[in-house]
């Protein structure tokens with residue numbers, strides 16, 4: 001992976017991701033880099049990120065697990081359950097590991113609103129688990145909106161008193177991958193970068209610039225309509241969705257070129273406004289997601 | 302909404318565009334190849350502002366009794382810019398608003414979206430960060446001096462990029 005990659009080499013998202021993973025895997029096979037352990041914790045959330053990750057292609061999640069890292073714990077994907085699973089978690093925490101966390105940390109009643117297992121007959125809260133594992137992790141990845149800043153779990157009135165990971169690990173460097181959910185490429189790409197070259201360059205909020213640098217609005221195919229002031233009045237209109245509440249103008253992420261579900265489509269491509277899910281403060285700061293009464297023009301007032 | 306109001310909105314949009322361009326230009330080096338297309342667009346924007354102002358003037362002549370907005374020279378957008386010779390005028394006026402009047406400009410039903418900060422009323426109808434007349438939990442048609450101070454401390458330049466529509470009583 002030295003120098004520039006120029007056409008006719010394919011420059012599609014798939015091709016770029018494949019080159020990155022192939023490089024990581026071949027270096028692992030040649031013993032140039034060490035295969036690292038990964039612990040994937042699911043805290044207060046909806047498991048939407050792990051589901052999104054299973055949608056990954058080039059590398060797909062299974063391939064990534066087997067060839068790039070040793071997945072030592074993931075409560076959605078491992079076969080063990082109950083105390084056995086907890087023992088695996090404890091054993092994994094004895095070695096060096098990268099920690100990935102999805103979901104927020106619930107603080108209320110000492111974390112009892114989010115229990116991730118039973119250890120020695122006592123409930124193990126997400127708060128305890130992440131405080132313990134976070135101290136020792138070689139690298140920490142906050143995956144999705146809830147882990148990065150509280151997200152949906154911390155939306156008003158926030159009955160579980162949920163917060164983002166940084167609040168309980170204030171001293172730690174945390175790579176933040178906001179999004180509801182995270183796109184598999186953002187997670188797997190960041191992980192591959194970690195293995196190959198170390199921590200990727202981030203902005204002042206801790207988000208990797210390779211994915212989170214550019215406003216949706218600046219790469220939106222409907223931008224000419226915005227510039228001309230031609231706005232959609234309802235879902236399905238092919239013009240700019242600004243008046244319906246599109247958050248593309250404040251949201252920095254690569255959806256317009258990356259796209260979802262195997263790089264097939266994305267919200268604005270499917271005629272629905274961007275809801276700003278990679279924005280800190282989502283969902284409250286990005287509400288309302290859709291508004292119709294801005295464009296319904298009434299007679300001369 | 303009246304025709305005049307629509308033209309005013311269009312003007313505000315153009316002025317905002319021109320200010321952004323001027324701002325961008327002020328940051329470019331002399332040799333930058335990006336300069337040419339931006340200058341071209343500024344030229345086009347000014348032509349269109351000129352055209353609309355002619356239309357507005359015609360309407361003003363046709364109905365002299367109307368409470369038309371009085372044009373004033375604008376303050377230049379960002380600091381450090383000394384391009385005063387450009388006819389960069391904004392349709393600001395002496396209009397005054399009470400809080401109740403301001404509340405009408407909530408961006409709904411095709412109405413414009415205004416917000417007040419430090420006694421000045423600004424037009425955010427087509428500001429990119431105010432989609433559907435909402436902005437990080439705030440809705441248009443209100444007074445937001447405190448919110449602006451707490452969220453945008455030291456960012457007075459933001460206000461300078463917004464078209465002024467009047468004063469809050």
Ligand code: HEM
Nearest residue numbers: 249250251416418428430436437439445448449452459462
């Ligand atoms: C609750 C308080 C507020 C918060 C959290 C907030 C947040 C933000 C953020 C995050 C941006 C940057 C968006 C981006 O460039 O990607 C922004 C931009 C902006 N805000 Fe606010 N804001 C608040 C209050 C206000 C108020 C009261 C006004 C009224 C004038 C205002 C006017 C603007 C404007 C015009 C911009 C665009 C600046 C530019 O052109 O780059 N904001 N705001």
Ligand code: SF4
Nearest residue numbers: 220223240241246248
């Ligand atoms: S649809 Fe949204 S992102 Fe696209 S140009 Fe309009 S406001 Fe910007």
